[in-house]
Amino acid sequence: MSPEPTASSPSTLADTGEFALIADLTGRFPQGPHVYVGPGDDAAVLRTPRGHVVVSTDVLVEGRHFRREWAGAVEIGRKAAASNLSDVNAMGGRAHSLTVGLAAPADLPARWATDLADGIAEEAGLVGASVVGGDLTTASEVVIAITVLGTCDQAPVLRSGARPGDVVALAGRQGWAAAGLAVLTRGFRSPRALVEAYQRPQPPYDAGPAGAVGGATAMIDVSDGLLADLAHVASASGVGIDVRRDAFELAEPMRAVGAALGVDPMQFVLGGGDDHAIAATFPSGTPLPAGFTAVGQVTEPGPGGPVVTVDGAAYDGPTGWAHFQ
Amino acid sequence: MSPEPTASSPSTLADTGEFALIADLTGRFPQGPHVYVGPGDDAAVLRTPRGHVVVSTDVLVEGRHFRREWAGAVEIGRKAAASNLSDVNAMGGRAHSLTVGLAAPADLPARWATDLADGIAEEAGLVGASVVGGDLTTASEVVIAITVLGTCDQAPVLRSGARPGDVVALAGRQGWAAAGLAVLTRGFRSPRALVEAYQRPQPPYDAGPAGAVGGATAMIDVSDGLLADLAHVASASGVGIDVRRDAFELAEPMRAVGAALGVDPMQFVLGGGDDHAIAATFPSGTPLPAGFTAVGQVTEPGPGGPVVTVDGAAYDGPTGWAHFQ
Numbered sequence: 001m002s003p004e005p006t007a008s009s010p011s012t013l014a015d016t017g018e019f020a021l022i023a024d025l026t027g028r029f030p031q032g033p034h035v036y037v038g039p040g041d042d043a044a045v046l047r048t049p050r051g052h053v054v055v056s057t058d059v060l061v062e063g064r065h066f067r068r069e070w071a072g073a074v075e076i077g078r079k080a081a082a083s084n085l086s087d088v089n090a091m092g093g094r095a096h097s098l099t100v101g102l103a104a105p106a107d108l109p110a111r112w113a114t115d116l117a118d119g120i121a122e123e124a125g126l127v128g129a130s131v132v133g134g135d136l137t138t139a140s141e142v143v144i145a146i147t148v149l150g151t152c153d154q155a156p157v158l159r160s161g162a163r164p165g166d167v168v169a170l171a172g173r174q175g176w177a178a179a180g181l182a183v184l185t186r187g188f189r190s191p192r193a194l195v196e197a198y199q200r201p202q203p204p205y206d207a208g209p210a211g212a213v214g215g216a217t218a219m220i221d222v223s224d225g226l227l228a229d230l231a232h233v234a235s236a237s238g239v240g241i242d243v244r245r246d247a248f249e250l251a252e253p254m255r256a257v258g259a260a261l262g263v264d265p266m267q268f269v270l271g272g273g274d275d276h277a278i279a280a281t282f283p284s285g286t287p288l289p290a291g292f293t294a295v296g297q298v299t300e301p302g303p304g305g306p307v308v309t310v311d312g313a314a315y316d317g318p319t320g321w322a323h324f325q
Numbered sequence: 326m327s328p329e330p331t332a333s334s335p336s337t338l339a340d341t342g343e344f345a346l347i348a349d350l351t352g353r354f355p356q357g358p359h360v361y362v363g364p365g366d367d368a369a370v371l372r373t374p375r376g377h378v379v380v381s382t383d384v385l386v387e388g389r390h391f392r393r394e395w396a397g398a399v400e401i402g403r404k405a406a407a408s409n410l411s412d413v414n415a416m417g418g419r420a421h422s423l424t425v426g427l428a429a430p431a432d433l434p435a436r437w438a439t440d441l442a443d444g445i446a447e448e449a450g451l452v453g454a455s456v457v458g459g460d461l462t463t464a465s466e467v468v469i470a471i472t473v474l475g476t477c478d479q480a481p482v483l484r485s486g487a488r489p490g491d492v493v494a495l496a497g498r499q500g501w502a503a504a505g506l507a508v509l510t511r512g513f514r515s516p517r518a519l520v521e522a523y524q525r526p527q528p529p530y531d532a533g534p535a536g537a538v539g540g541a542t543a544m545i546d547v548s549d550g551l552l553a554d555l556a557h558v559a560s561a562s563g564v565g566i567d568v569r570r571d572a573f574e575l576a577e578p579m580r581a582v583g584a585a586l587g588v589d590p591m592q593f594v595l596g597g598g599d600d601h602a603i604a605a606t607f608p609s610g611t612p613l614p615a616g617f618t619a620v621g622q623v624t625e626p627g628p629g630g631p632v633v634t635v636d637g638a639a640y641d642g643p644t645g646w647a648h649f650q
Contacts, residue, residue: 010434010435010436011434011435011436012431012432012433012434012435013429013430013431013432013433013435013438013463014431014432015435016435018461021435021438021439021461022461024435024439025438025439025442025459025461028439028442028443028446029442029445029446029449029455029456029457030446030450030455031455031457032421032422032453032454032455034421034422034455035422035455035457038455038457038458039456039457039458039459043458044422044424044457044458046421046422046457046474048378048421048474048476053373053378053422053474055422055424055457055458055472055474056424056458057424057425057426057458057459057460057470057472058426058460059426059427059428059460059461059462059468059470060462061428061462061463061464064462064463064464065462096357096359096371096373097357097359097360097369097371097373097378097380099369099380099381099382099472100382101382101383101384101426101470102384103384103386103468104338105338106337106338106339107337107338107339108337108338109335109336109337110335110336110337110338110340110341110346110349111335111336113338113346113350114346114349114350114353117350117353117354118353120354121353121354121355124354125355128357129357130354130355130356130357130359130360130363131354131364132354132356132360132363132364132369132371132380133363133364133368133369133380133381133382134350134364134382135382135383135384135470136343136346136347136350136384137384137385137386137389137390138338138386138389139386139389139466139468140465140466141464141465141466143384143428143464143468143470145382145384145426145460145468145470147380147382147424147472149371149373149378149380149474151373
C-alpha cells in the first residue's frame with residue numbers, strides 16, 4: 001500500500017500505480033443496463049437497441065510502446081492495429097471497424113503518418129476491418145489512440161470463467177517478440193526472425209472465434225506478459241493456474257539470444273507480451289481447437305488467493321510490466 | 326499549394342496541412358461494404374451483422390485543446406465528453422457508450438485523473454451513456470482520446486444533403502465559449518457567464534435527434550467555428566451558404582467583452598466553436614424543430630464553388646482554425 005498522501009504532497013499517478021488507479025477510475029463510471037461486459041476484460045460488450053458491439057481502446061505512446069528507430073512507421077501501424085484487433089479476438093469476436101486518433105509534432109514527416117496509416121490499413125485488412133474515422137492533432141510526442149469495434153457470433157468469452165481442472169492452452173507464437181525487443185534494446189538487429197516478430201507480430205486472429213466455438217471457459221490476449229495475463233485470468237476467475245515449462249519448445253534463435261545475453265530464454269516465453277498470443281482455458285477432455293496447445297492447468301486457488309505458478313512453484317523471473325513504476 | 330518537397334527537406338505535417346493530410350490518410354483506408362458513412366462526417370455509421378453503430382473519436386491535447394489553469398479537471402472531463410457526444414448528436418443519433426484513453430505524466434496528481442473521470446461520467450450521464458472501457462498510460466503531456474458509440478433511430482443526417490433554398494438553422498448557444506476563451510487567454514476570469522460557457526458547454530443534445538425527425542437535410546456539430554463548419558456543409562453538399570448577422574442577438578456579456586477587448590463581438594459568434602451548437606439545414610417551409618432558430622439560407626454555389634458568405638458578402642474575420650498552422 002502507498003503511504004497516505006499529505007496535503008503538501010498529493011498522490012501522483014506513479015504513487016497510486018496503474019492498477020489501483022484503474023480500479024478507482026472504473027468505479028466512477030456507472031454502467032447502464034445495456035452494458036453486458038464493462039471495463040476490466042479485453043474488450044467491452046454492449047447490447048444496444050440495434051444489436052451488440054464489442055469495443056476496445058489502446059493508447060500507444062512513442063518511447064514507451066514504440067520507438068521510431070526500432071521499427072518503421074508501417075510496422076508501428078501494423079503493431080498498433082494488431083494490439084487492438086487482438087483484444088476483440090480474445091473475446092471470441094471479429095473486428096469490423098477501427099477509429100484512429102493521431103497526435104504528433106507538427107514537424108513529423110508527413111510520410112511517417114501516411115506510412116503509419118498504410119500499416120494500420122494492412123493489418124485491419126487481414127481480418128476484413130475498415131478504418132472508419134479518426135482525429136488528427138498536434139502534440140509534443142507521437143500518441144496513437146485506436147479503438148476497435150467488432151461483433152461476436154456467440155457469447156463473448158470473459159476472463160472470469162476458468163474453473164479448477166480446466167486445461168490452459170495457448171494459440172500463436174509466444175516469447176518471440178520479447179526476445180526481439182531484448183535484442184533491439186541492446187542495439188542489435190539480429191536474429192532477424194526475432195526482430196521481425198517484434199516489428200510485425202502475427203496474432204492468431206482465428207484462434208479467438210475458434211476458442212469460443214470450441215468451448216473456452218476463459219480467454220485473454222497475451223499483451224502484458226504470459227504470466228501477468230494469466231494472473232488476470234486467475235484473479236478474475238478466483239482460481240490458481242500452473243504453467244509447465246516443458247510445454248514450450250524454445251526455438252533456436254531464442255536459445256541463441258538467451259546465451260548471447262546471459263539470460264534464461266524461458267523468461268521471454270513466460271514474461272513476454274507483444275506476440276498477441278491467445279491464452280484460453282478449456283474444460284478437461286475438450287478437444288483443443290486448431291492452433292491451441294496445452295501449456296498448463298487451472299487449479300484451486302492457493303490459501304493466499306489466486307496465484308500463477310510455474311511447474312508448481314513460485315516464479316521469480318520477470319512476469320510482465322505495469323505502467324507508472 | 327505547398328511547394329514540392331525535396332529529398333533533403335521532407336514534407337512535414339505542418340507543410341502538408343491538416344485537411345490535405347486527412348484527405349491523404351483517408352484515401353489509404355479502404356471502406357468495407359458495412360460502412361454506410363465513412364470518414365469525413367461528424368461520425369461514422371456502420372451496418373454490422375448485429376445492427377448499426379455510430380462512432381466518432383476525438384483526441385484532446387493539453388496546451389492545445391485545454392489548459393489545466395483555465396479549467397478544472399472535472400470541467401475538462403465534461404468538455405472532452407461533450408465534444409464527442411456532440412458528434413453523435415450531429416448525426417441525429419444518441420450516444421450510449423464511451424471509451425476513454427488517458428496518457429499522462431507519471432507525476433500528474435491522481436486526483437486530477439479521478440476528477441477528469443468524474444467529469445466525463447457526469448457529462449455522459451446527461452444522455453444516459455456509460456464509459457465502458459479505456460486505456461491508461463504515461464506520456465510527457467496529458468492526452469485524452471475519447472471514442473463515442475451510439476445509434477440513430479432514423480437515417481443519420483450527413484453534411485452532404487443541403488440543397489439551395491434550404492433554411493440554415495442553429496440550436497444551442499453560439500459564441501459564448503469563444504468569448505470566454507478570449508477572456509481567459511488575456512488572463513481575466515470574468516464575465517463569469519462566458520468563462521463558464523467555455524469551461525462547461527451545454528450542447529443541445531436533444532437537437533440532433535429532433536433535427537433528424539424534423540426533416541433536416543444536413544447537420545453538423547459546430548466545433549471548428551460556425552463559418553468554418555458551415556463551409557464543411559457547403560463543400561460536402563456542393564452549395565453556397567449565406568448567414569445573416571441580424572439573426573444573432575448579441576448577449577450583453579459578449580458586447581461587454583467586445584468593447585473591453587476592442588473586437589467586434591460578432592466574431593465570437595461567426596468564428597467560435599466550443600459551444601457545440603448544432604447547425605442544420607431544413608427545406609424551406611418546414612417548421613423548425615424546437616430549439617432551432619433560422620440564421621441563414623442555402624444558396625446556389627458561387628462561380629468559384631461552394632462558399633459561405635455573411636449578409637451576401639465575403640467575411641474577412643476569423644472563421645475558425647486548423648491544426649499544424
